[in-house]
Amino acid sequence: MVVLVDGINYSAWLFLSAVGLTLIYGVMKIVNVAHGSFYAMGAYAAASVVGYWTTNGFNPYLSYLALVVAAVLAGFVVGPPIERFLLRYQYEKDEVVILLITYGLFLILEDVIKLIWGVNPYFVSEPYELLGNFEIAEMSYPNYYLLMVGLALVVGLMLLYVLNKTRFGRLLVSVIHDREISAAMGIDVGKIFVLTFGVGCSLAALAGAFTAPTISVTPGLGVEVIVLSFAVVVTGGLGSLPGVALAALIMGMVRALCVHFAPQLELFVIFSVMALVLAFRPRGLYSLAETRKI
Numbered sequence: 420m421v422v423l424v425d426g427i428n429y430s431a432w433l434f435l436s437a438v439g440l441t442l443i444y445g446v447m448k449i450v451n452v453a454h455g456s457f458y459a460m461g462a463y464a465a466a467s468v469v470g471y472w473t474t475n476g477f478n479p480y481l482s483y484l485a486l487v488v489a490a491v492l493a494g495f496v497v498g499p500p501i502e503r504f505l506l507r508y509q510y511e512k513d514e515v516v517i518l519l520i521t522y523g524l525f526l527i528l529e530d531v532i533k534l535i536w537g538v539n540p541y542f543v544s545e546p547y548e549l550l551g552n553f554e555i556a557e558m559s560y561p562n563y564y565l566l567m568v569g570l571a572l573v574v575g576l577m578l579l580y581v582l583n584k585t586r587f588g589r590l591l592v593s594v595i596h597d598r599e600i601s602a603a604m605g606i607d608v609g610k611i612f613v614l615t616f617g618v619g620c621s622l623a624a625l626a627g628a629f630t631a632p633t634i635s636v637t638p639g640l641g642v643e644v645i646v647l648s649f650a651v652v653v654t655g656g657l658g659s660l661p662g663v664a665l666a667a668l669i670m671g672m673v674r675a676l677c678v679h680f681a682p683q684l685e686l687f688v689i690f691s692v693m694a695l696v697l698a699f700r701p702r703g704l705y706s707l708a709e710t711r712k713i
Contacts, residue, residue, distance in 0.1 A: 421555065426672035426675035428560075428671075430668045432671075433647065437647075445595055462630060464628065465489045487625065491625070499616060505524070651663055655703050659704075
């Protein structure tokens with residue numbers, strides 16, 4: 420039972436960290452290496468906002484809403500301008516060139532974060548401690564774990580609903596399959612791209628914001644996240660929402676097993692799962708159909 424709880428909690432975190440990356444790739448065919456920087460921005464923004472909130476004696480339970488607002492602002496203030504004024508002019512280039520551009524953007528944003536927030540660590544544990552604990556098998560766990568799992572479920576279900584039941588979702592699906600035909604049919608592909616990039620960046624920031632109360636927010640926070648997110652996205656299948664969910668669940672459970680029974684393997688077990696899956700399914704557990712132009 421303890422392994423199950425740890426596995427589900429880590430799976431939820433992996434899903435939240437990776438879902439924005441797979442959304443952007445699914446629509447825009449961009450491997451956004453700067454995803455880790457948006458995660459870090461969300462964490463720093465959350466630490467600043469919640470720190471101000473609690474210091475001034477506001478309702479502590481509203482600090483969870485403050486986490487969401489901080490993440491959305493961090494994603495939408497920075498993400499859409501980057502798409503509009505930088506990435507929009509790169510779509511006709513090779514995917515490797517765009518990957519290198521987003522890597523350069525990642526390095527720039529990491530320094531921007533240091534310029535804004537400095538190099539000292541930030542601690543904002545109040546939302547983590549506020550909800551108390553629950554016990555399973557004589558082990559005590561923070562109720563904040565349940566909040567993270569619930570957030571992952573809400574984000575996943577909302578994305579499924581938007582993609583399958585709304586007009587915007589149908590437009591997204593059309594752009595995913597063929598952006599040229601979509602543009603010819605009158606769909607504003609540029610608007611779809613800027614909104615998608617903003618949402619993807621906000622999802623990365625949301626993961627960082629809700630992780631901030633559980634860690635020390637320090638420079639370099641986004642480096643590990645982009646590596647793990649990329650492993651989850653590749654294992655699940657680039658651009659596949661169900662694939663990311665399944666890959667996150669498998670990797671979370673396998674890591675929990677290693678932490679409890681073979682801790683010396685914990686450092687590389689996630690990448691071992693990725694290698695094993697790709698050896699038999701080179702395009703991941705799920706993969707979107709790719710159109711061939713003749």
